Amino acid sequence: MNETLQAAVQSLQERFQARLSEFRGEISLLVPPEHNVEAAQALRDEFQFEMLLDETAVDYWPQTEPRFHVVAHMYSFIHNTVIELRFPVDGNAPELRSLVTVYPNANWKEREIWDLFGIRFNGHPDLRRIVMPYEWEGHPLRKDYPLGYEEVQFSFNKEQVDRHKRYGKR
């Protein structure tokens, strides 16, 4: 860990009760979700992490409580370092404040998280679905979302499957 990263990690640990974990030199900070915007603001303004590389989410259901982690990677051009922030979010009506005020490119990434995981971002300017059709029900990347298997048509059950298969008309 270099000096900039050391300072940033220390500052976040003191101010926001962040928990540090390190794996093969990759720094990850578990920040309480109520401080997410302040933590990102501090990283951008005080430690020159100008760029949001990625913002995504992970569903740890059913092993871990709370269920979701919203993950954000920030990059600093000057120091050539990456830092990862994780915000644990509860599975019951999950919501979080939006990072758009700090990093404008979080807009589409948060739309994607909302679309696929159903995590609401408060203060987001345009929280619509981005990948799935607008009228879609459910959030497909959740672990409890059914995969939607359709029965495969073989010669022995061809008629049986044919009966409830829809066919397009002219």
Next chain:
Amino acid sequence: MGINQKNGEMGVVTTKLEDLVNWARTGSMWPMLFGLACCAIEMMGAQASNYDLSRFGMELNRASPRQSDLMIVAGRVSRKMAPVVRQLYDQMPDPKWVIAMGDCASCGGVFNNYAVVQGVDEVVPVDVYVAGCPPRPEGLIHGIVTLHEKVKKEKFKDWASK
């Protein structure tokens, strides 16, 4: 014909209206320039010089559904894309035909899940299914020739519904 063809004395050819129209339709079918996934690469390969689809009267792909009468669905159709495919089909003038190219367009292929339409025949009526993942250009050409055979057998009384 021989010598008559050279001196211009072609004489008279009698044929059925059905045969004449179907011959014209098969001889100048215009596919729509529309690729969805990796199958589209093979479709391009079929049109390029090695396989040369224009041997079968398909000189050019039209980039507009208004000017085309053959839709080659090349690739998997996601649920979000399905209304678009249907709209393109509706915009094509009659008579029109559809080829489902590849396993994904025919039956969903390896993508048996919520996001992909299990066979494009749920959305548009398909005339010929081409198997393969992706089918080689020979496979697509065989599908097109099969469609030509089908079109040649079409009857006058069926044209009204076309």
